[in-house]
Each structure stands twice: as structure tokens, then as C-alpha cells.
Amino acid sequence: MANSEQILIIKLSALGDFVLSLGACQAIRKHHRDARITLLTTKPYQPLAKASGLFDEILLDSRPRIWQLPSLVALRAQLRSGRFDRVYDLQRSDRSGFYFRLIGQPKPEWVGKVAGCSHRYLQPGDQVLHISTREAQQLALAGITDIAPADLTFANEDVTGFAVPDGYVLLVPGGAPHRPAKRWPMERYAELAAWIVTRGYTPVLLGTAAEQESLELISAVCPSALNLCGRTSLLQIATLAKSAALTVGNDTGPMHLIAPAGCPLVSLFSHESDPAKVSPRGAEVTILRRPTLEDLTLTEVTDACEPLLPLRR
Structure with missing residues (x-):
């Protein structure tokens, strides 16, 4: 590998964007079959990146501040030691653009949006584009045109310890704590869970440990729901999605893991985010959007779910 092409991919966050970018990473690996490919990312996404098998090395970015000089010097040394021929x-972002300057001379080929790079991508200002479309346009500048949606067949984690019964529906009621407008009311999720039981399925609740208390409302209304809040890794979520009958959730990172795993999806959006830019990508994704999610009724959601959820007896 000593004389092979050295490639760096930068993808730091967030979860949904990281998963959507896996399709681009897979296309880069296909284009540079014999290259040594390094990923610069952040700690939460290291297990997912490692399991993908796409990268020869994974570097973790602590995202040092400008005044944290020792950390910046260490990061610069790390970037320069890779002797990268090309950076994707x-x-x-402004941060990754700063890394273009931090890396020093000689500059590698750089496929990004920062001024002065060799393959500069500027999104047309009058267009609303999904992140996947933007990445396809960006990679086309470097001669990569065959980009498929993210393939998550590598996600095969052990989930037997959760004792999930056959015939289950995933619910993802949480989301970023600083953006509550992206959440459908928890009371509606509780009613939805009860409706799912009448269809013959077990609701399985996914969320972070910090969301445990709010998700207990669903368990109180629907005791047969299985609460896995704070217990699942990203890879386990993708694995559970492969066998789920359906998923319903807000615009939040795990939905982007679930959709490409092959699970039918009903995704709920408010004015806080635009599905034309950030919707999950999968074979069967239904988008329900209202300016305010409090105005989205239970009936509207169950009407969207019913064709995807045949009765089980």
C-alpha cells in the first residue's frame, strides 16, 4: 500500500448527514479501488464507519477551537502526515474549509466548496437540492458519476438480547432537544402505539437515554410497547430496521439509518426542516408535513400507515 493513492474523506456530522453520505463514500471507494482511503470523522460515527468496511483508517476529529493551539498543531500534523493526493x-462547512488552509503546502487535490480548491463545488443559489443531489453534483466534478443510495447490508449486529417479538413497528418519537418543533406530540405517539397493537404488531420505542422519561408516557398508555430507549447502538438500529414491518418517526438521525435498511417509513416534518433537502432516502418513504406538528392528526398518520401495515392475527 506504500505507493497507492492516498485519499481523505471528511465527514464530521450529523447522524442523518453521515448516513446519507455513505452512498457517496461507497462511490468513492468504487472509483478508487486500489487507494488507501482515510476517513476524518467524529467519535459517534466511528463504529458505523468501521463496520462499513470502506475505510483503511479512521481519524477522529475533536474539533479544536482556534485558541486550542496544541490540538490544532496535532490535527495539522495528522493531516499532513497522510500525504493525501486527494481530499473529498x-x-x-467553514470548519472543513479551514482544514484546507490548515493542511499547508503543497495542497492536495480538494473536492469541496472552499475557495482556492482544485475542484470547487458551488450549489446553484436558486435551487432547493437534497443533500444526496448536492453530493452527486460535487463528486461529478471529480469524475465520479455512479452514486447509489447508502447500502447498509453490512449492519448485522446481535439484537437477540432485546427479545423483540415477530411483527414489530419501530417508533422514533424523539429528536434534537433544542428543536422541539420537529417533534410530533408524545401523546399522539402513545395513541399511535395503541393503534399499532390493534393491527397485531408490537410497538418498539427507540430513543436516547435522555428521552427515557418522555417515552415512558407511551409505555403508560400502551404497556405492550417495548421500550429500547438508550439501549441500542446505531448498528443495532439498522439491524432492527431490516426486520421491522414499518417505522414512524420525526425528522431525526435514526430515521436516515432505518430507511436505507429497507424498512417502509412514515416520516413527520414541520416547518423546522425541508424534506426536499433532508428527507430519508429509501425504497418506501412517505412524508407527512404540516407547518406545526400539533396540527397533524392521529387519523392522518394511521391513514398513511394502514396500507403498509396489513392486519396480523
């Missing part, structure tokens, strides 16, 4: 900046 899939983050396209």
Missing part, C-alpha cells in the same frame, strides 16, 4: 470534503 463531504462536510462542506
